[in-house]
Amino acid sequence: MFRWTLRDGTYELEMGREPCNEIGTTVLAELERFLDQVDTENASALIIHSTVRGGFSAGADLRELYNGLMDVPEKEQEPRLRDFIERIHSVMDRIDMLPLTTIGVVHGICFGGGFELALTCDILIAEKNARFAFPELRLGVVPGFGGIPRLRRDVSNAVVRDLLLTGRSINAKKAVACGLASQMVPVGAGLRAARKTAEQANKFDPESRRACKEFMKPLPREELDAEKDLFVRLAMRPVLQAALKKFVESDDPRPYLP
Numbered sequence: 563m564f565r566w567t568l569r570d571g572t573y574e575l576e577m578g579r580e581p582c583n584e585i586g587t588t589v590l591a592e593l594e595r596f597l598d599q600v601d602t603e604n605a606s607a608l609i610i611h612s613t614v615r616g617g618f619s620a621g622a623d624l625r626e627l628y629n630g631l632m633d634v635p636e637k638e639q640e641p642r643l644r645d646f647i648e649r650i651h652s653v654m655d656r657i658d659m660l661p662l663t664t665i666g667v668v669h670g671i672c673f674g675g676g677f678e679l680a681l682t683c684d685i686l687i688a689e690k691n692a693r694f695a696f697p698e699l700r701l702g703v704v705p706g707f708g709g710i711p712r713l714r715r716d717v718s719n720a721v722v723r724d725l726l727l728t729g730r731s732i733n734a735k736k737a738v739a740c741g742l743a744s745q746m747v748p749v750g751a752g753l754r755a756a757r758k759t760a761e762q763a764n765k766f767d768p769e770s771r772r773a774c775k776e777f778m779k780p781l782p783r784e785e786l787d788a789e790k791d792l793f794v795r796l797a798m799r800p801v802l803q804a805a806l807k808k809f810v811e812s813d814d815p816r817p818y819l820p
Contacts, residue, residue, distance in 0.1 A: 564592040572760040573600065573608040573662070574753075582616040585650070585675040585707070586623030593653050602661050606768065607760035610657075610683060611667035611753055618668045618692070619676020622707070628806035640798055647706055647790050650675075654708045658682040659781060661772040663763035667752035668692040668743070673731070678709035681716065684775065685759060688734035688743040689752045695731035701809075702801030706793030711785035717741050 566575045575596055577583045600608075612618045630646075631639050657664065657679075666683035673695045680686060680694075696713075698705050704726070713722050721740045725732065737743040747755045763771070796802065 564589075564596065566596055568601070568605060570761075571604070571606045571764045572757070573605055575608065575610045576613055577611070577619070578613040580614060582614050582620035582671065583612055583618065583676060584620055584623040584626075585679065586626035587646070589623070590650055590653060593657070597653065597656050600660070600662075605662055606764040606766075606771065607663045607665065608660060609665045609667060609753070609756045609760060610679075611756065612669065615670070617670020617676075618666070618672040619679060620671055621674025621676045621697075624701075624806055625810050628803070628810050631803060631806070640794060643797055644790075644794050647794060650707050651786060651790060654678065654682050655781060655786070658708075658712070658779075659776075661775065663760065663771065663775070665756045665759055667756045668694070668734075669749060669752055671695075674698060674705065675707045675709075678705055678707035678712065681709060681712035684779065686737070686743040687752050687755050687759070688737050688746050689749045690734050690746060691749050692734040692737065692743075692746075693731040694725070694737055694742065695729065696725050697729045699726065699729055701805040702799060703796045704789070704793055706789065706797070708786050708789065710789050711782040713742075714785070715779075715782055 563579045564575065564577055566573055579589060579592075583589065630642060634642055663685070664683045665685045665687065666680045667687050667689070668680055669689040669692055671693055672680050674697060677694055677696060696705050696709060704710065710722070710726070713725070717740050721742070724730075732740070734743065734746040738746050745755065
């Protein structure tokens, strides 16, 4: 499912959970297992990429979310959801703040929670077929894995509003133009480009590299905490449960597309 290697100072985290790396408790546990084993003293860079044909990640595991809400008494729904959100934020924050140069390679769809995972990376390389979107408003919620503060940290408010309030996707060319991705490469060339980028990062003095990242990429803690509260509040309304029910019963092979 998830595999990783460490070679010449660079970790490569390979995500391969079908159908498209949906983020639920299984993927969360895989990310935690990886982070618990990362040796930051003997590594300088981390590359995160997907081997799934459909893309980087389709987002949160909505079927698991629906079943998790429906399978517990109403009074337990909010505490359970909040526990999951706290756990996923902890993982996202750990990746965000790793003292390594983190490079995300995106192909295909990078939606919702998958987009939020990509935003934890220091550098994004977008293959030409990459598409980024936040379709959460279709479900009656906002991104809940830290996406809004991290996106606001990286691009202009105009781009943030466009993505959130329309739910539409942007392509790799637009992602580079707005500063979300650092470069666009042909389909299939992302991992090679990421390895070249990691080689360059590995040339620098570790202490200065870590200090530079810490200085220029602060964690937007207050905004992240506010987003968690907003997501949980919106998620407890019947709107989300109705949207999730429609999603899990849909015959559309790609019901998450905006």
